[in-house]
Amino acid sequence: MDQPDTPRSTTNIDEVLGKIERVRQARRHKFYLRDERITLSHGSGGKATHNLIEGVFAPAFANPLLDRMDDAATFTVDEPGAALAFTTDTYVVSPLFFPGGDIGQLAVHGTVNDLAMAGARPLYLSAGFILEEGFPIADLRRIVDSMAAAASEAGVTIVTGDTKVVQRGKADGLFINTAGIGVQRATWALGQAHVVPGDKVLVNGTVGDHGIAIMLAREALEIEADVVSDTAPLYSLVADLLAAAGPHLHCLKDPTRGGVATALNEIALGSEVSIALDEHAIPVRPDVRGACEILGLDPLTIANEGKLLAVVAAERAEAALQAMRAHPLGQAAAIIGEVRAEPAAMVFLRTDIGGTRVLDMLVGDPLPRIC
Amino acid sequence: MKHVDEYRDADLARSISAEIAKITGDRPVKLMEVCGGHTHTIYKHGIEDVLPRNIDLVHGPGCPVCVLPMGRVDDAIAIARTEGVIFTTFGDMMRVPGSKGSLLDAKAEGADVRFVYSPLDALKLARQHPERQVVFFAIGFETTAPSTAITLLRAQAEGIRNFSVFCNHVTIIPAIKAILDSPDLRLDGFIGPGHVSMVIGMRPYNFIARDHRKPVVIAGFEPLDIIQSVHMLVQQLSAGRAEVKNQYTRVVRAEGNVKALEAMARTMELRPFFEWRGLGFISHSALKLRREFAPWDAELRFAVPGIRVADPKACQCGEVLKGVIKPWDCKVFGTACTPETPIGTCMVSSEGACAAYFNYGRFSMAAERAKMPVIDLKA
Numbered sequence A: 001m002d003q004p005d006t007p008r009s010t011t012n013i014d015e016v017l018g019k020i021e022r023v024r025q026a027r028r029h030k031f032y033l034r035d036e037r038i039t040l041s042h043g044s045g046g047k048a049t050h051n052l053i054e055g056v057f058a059p060a061f062a063n064p065l066l067d068r069m070d071d072a073a074t075f076t077v078d079e080p081g082a083a084l085a086f087t088t089d090t091y092v093v094s095p096l097f098f099p100g101g102d103i104g105q106l107a108v109h110g111t112v113n114d115l116a117m118a119g120a121r122p123l124y125l126s127a128g129f130i131l132e133e134g135f136p137i138a139d140l141r142r143i144v145d146s147m148a149a150a151a152s153e154a155g156v157t158i159v160t161g162d163t164k165v166v167q168r169g170k171a172d173g174l175f176i177n178t179a180g181i182g183v184q185r186a187t188w189a190l191g192q193a194h195v196v197p198g199d200k201v202l203v204n205g206t207v208g209d210h211g212i213a214i215m216l217a218r219e220a221l222e223i224e225a226d227v228v229s230d231t232a233p234l235y236s237l238v239a240d241l242l243a244a245a246g247p248h249l250h251c252l253k254d255p256t257r258g259g260v261a262t263a264l265n266e267i268a269l270g271s272e273v274s275i276a277l278d279e280h281a282i283p284v285r286p287d288v289r290g291a292c293e294i295l296g297l298d299p300l301t302i303a304n305e306g307k308l309l310a311v312v313a314a315e316r317a318e319a320a321l322q323a324m325r326a327h328p329l330g331q332a333a334a335i336i337g338e339v340r341a342e343p344a345a346m347v348f349l350r351t352d353i354g355g356t357r358v359l360d361m362l363v364g365d366p367l368p369r370i371c
Numbered sequence B: 001m002k003h004v005d006e007y008r009d010a011d012l013a014r015s016i017s018a019e020i021a022k023i024t025g026d027r028p029v030k031l032m033e034v035c036g037g038h039t040h041t042i043y044k045h046g047i048e049d050v051l052p053r054n055i056d057l058v059h060g061p062g063c064p065v066c067v068l069p070m071g072r073v074d075d076a077i078a079i080a081r082t083e084g085v086i087f088t089t090f091g092d093m094m095r096v097p098g099s100k101g102s103l104l105d106a107k108a109e110g111a112d113v114r115f116v117y118s119p120l121d122a123l124k125l126a127r128q129h130p131e132r133q134v135v136f137f138a139i140g141f142e143t144t145a146p147s148t149a150i151t152l153l154r155a156q157a158e159g160i161r162n163f164s165v166f167c168n169h170v171t172i173i174p175a176i177k178a179i180l181d182s183p184d185l186r187l188d189g190f191i192g193p194g195h196v197s198m199v200i201g202m203r204p205y206n207f208i209a210r211d212h213r214k215p216v217v218i219a220g221f222e223p224l225d226i227i228q229s230v231h232m233l234v235q236q237l238s239a240g241r242a243e244v245k246n247q248y249t250r251v252v253r254a255e256g257n258v259k260a261l262e263a264m265a266r267t268m269e270l271r272p273f274f275e276w277r278g279l280g281f282i283s284h285s286a287l288k289l290r291r292e293f294a295p296w297d298a299e300l301r302f303a304v305p306g307i308r309v310a311d312p313k314a315c316q317c318g319e320v321l322k323g324v325i326k327p328w329d330c331k332v333f334g335t336a337c338t339p340e341t342p343i344g345t346c347m348v349s350s351e352g353a354c355a356a357y358f359n360y361g362r363f364s365m366a367a368e369r370a371k372m373p374v375i376d377l378k379a
Helices: A007-028 A047-061 A103-117 A137-154 A209-217 A235-248 A259-271 A286-295 A314-325 B010-024 B036-044 B070-080 B091-095 B103-108 B119-128 B145-158 B172-181 B194-200 B203-212 B223-239 B258-267 B291-296 B317-321 B353-370
Strands: A084-091 A120-132 A157-166 A174-184 A200-203 A249-253 A274-278 A309-312 A334-340 A346-350 A356-358 B029-035 B055-062 B085-089 B112-115 B133-140 B163-169 B189-192 B216-218 B244-246 B268-270 B273-276 B280-283 B287-289
Touching: A047 A137, A047 A157, A084 A103, A103 A120, A103 A137, A103 A174, A103 A235, A103 A249, A120 A137, A120 A235, A137 A157, A137 A174, A200 A314, A209 A286, A235 A249, A235 A309, A235 A314, A249 A259, A259 A274, A259 A309, A259 A346, A309 A314, A314 A334, A356 B353, B010 B223, B029 B036, B029 B172, B029 B194, B029 B223, B036 B055, B036 B194, B036 B223, B036 B353, B055 B172, B055 B317, B070 B085, B070 B103, B070 B133, B070 B163, B085 B091, B085 B119, B091 B103, B091 B112, B103 B112, B119 B133, B119 B145, B119 B163, B133 B145, B145 B163, B145 B258, B145 B268, B145 B291, B163 B287, B163 B291, B172 B194, B172 B203, B172 B280, B189 B203, B189 B223, B194 B258, B203 B216, B203 B244, B216 B223, B258 B268, B287 B291, B317 B353
Parallel strands: A120 A157, A274 A346, B029 B055, B029 B189, B085 B112, B085 B133, B133 B163, B189 B216, B216 B244
Antiparallel strands: A084 A174, A120 A174, A200 A309, A200 A334, A249 A309, A274 A334, A346 A356, B268 B287, B273 B280
16 A cells, blocks of 8 residues: 555645635625525524625615714714704505605605704714515615615715514515704704794695505505605705795694694694685695595695695795795795684685685594505 | 586685575575585585575484494494404494494404405405405495495305305485484475485485475585585575475486396395484384395304494484584584594594584684684785
8 A cells, every 4th residue: 555645635735725715705705695585594683684784785875984884873063063953764655666766765755854844954864674584685675776866865874774684474575764863054943833923834846646646556446547756855945945034934844644734733733823724725736636536535634755834934935935936846836825823723724615624633544654 | 627626616606605695585594414425525615604604504314434323333343353354344434433442443452354445345355365254344325335235246146155244234215204203303405415316316305395395406525516406405495395306417317326226126125123323223224135145144144242232421423413413512522522532423434424523614613703814815
């Protein structure tokens, strides 16, 4: 048995070292997401989670603050001494994709709009995802890309996030939570407690589009109409309004769930005033009105995602209206009502036929999970 | 929405109203709109503000949710709680209180209660879930009964056995008779229900004109329809006539909808008597499934308690339904009883007089007290 050593044993060490080096390289290499569906291991916090983050979220949202991948984003705000605005909202809309948008877009617009209604320029967002086991990763990518595009359009950066996975049946596809920080631009008192008799009420366009678009997208309703969601980021419109009306702008409110009726009732309660609306003056798309007639709904209680109500002192109302109409999101803007002293805490409406009725908040829910 | 706008012309409304005032002068005229859909339109559009003050509109019993007695709601909840049942209902019924909570409460406690827009949607659910029992909570007047009937015929034709109907359909004529026989009330005429008449036609109302000498005008559901119907009624009154007239000619035919009536007759028959909320037991006033449809009859398939439950003492729905009192005359209106926490059924449905008044009409009350200026943004 005097055979010489096999070539195997002589080259072995180099080969093994080479293999180790390749593994080492591979581990340092970008995480690689091969899966087509979300599994529970994507929520484990381990490798699969990292694969998901690096494969989906990090490239879409890439920015220096997020890329550090620290537990918290740290930053300074350019304007020392300026007040900050901070808000959060959770999005559970069904279906996830609807005419005119998707849950990702909504999760950005909803939160930046809440900041904008405080007169604040949105700066940073967080994004938390609750994913259901089995959710297609292709859909997740679509949603995340749409969030990234919406954030860039709105001028905000998504700087921190979180992902959890729950068992099949414990969530409807995915839920998203976003929180946002903005820097206050209105230096005067702005809000639903600061409205006074004599003010005018303005809206930047047609009401009820979002809620009806969602409603029609659900298969149960076989009504054909070409309604798309109005979801849009409103800060640039708010900036124009702030410039046009200055301290004469008393209140901004986005009529989301509960619609214009609920938002105006909140203002009437908050400022102990009465709000009188003219039904003729309120812009409603004909197909939205038609769908509302068929379904027995009132467009004034239907949700919007790209609309704002502005309450402005009478002397600057016209200027505010012109500023709105000059903005792409305010071309159909209108003065829809005015603020009076009595009867306090009530909203009423002059109807199309010339009668008058109370406009109350939405009671119950004509359709849950619209945002 | 052109079609709708032409029935909502404010100038035309004012000129018809001026005509009505000219005909009636100061004489008080009390008219009952039988149908809850009319009540809703009247308040939603503020029609009482447009009509002359001497015209008093009294809200009748034609709100299907409002007339359903509590015991039947309890029965519905008992079925909904049965293992394996998918209980389907129109949205309005979800919040109607039974003696121990509503269907919405039962849903929160785990019952599978779903709302549908049509009984055919319920049948679709039965096809999709062959392992479950799908029950449809059928309520309403002759307006909704035909669609229940057609659904039953289809279930029979397709041999779908996991579908059944909890039938609570009622008929409008016996209720009108009960009101005419009630000593509490003096009425000058009736605004007849448009959708019901589309099915039953005009003939069933003849007794009102012939035996009771009251005019009836069948009306559509747009504001101008109602104002014009009031005009047609006061014209008859001033001429001393009592006839059944049709304002809603674009929809209602004198003979009704024969096919719909046939479908109803094939599937349903009159019950000897049925309890109406606030009106008590009225004979031959409701429908049940015919014996041939026993396999689809939820009352036979499930153990329903069938216990009569007295209305809450504070609730005056009965008087409201008969038009004896106005909603705001009720002791609990707007205080203990609101659309969020209804005690009586009239506060639940958008067609209920109390809910309509609470949601839309409180302004008239405030206006009478405070003499509110009209809303005109141009002023």
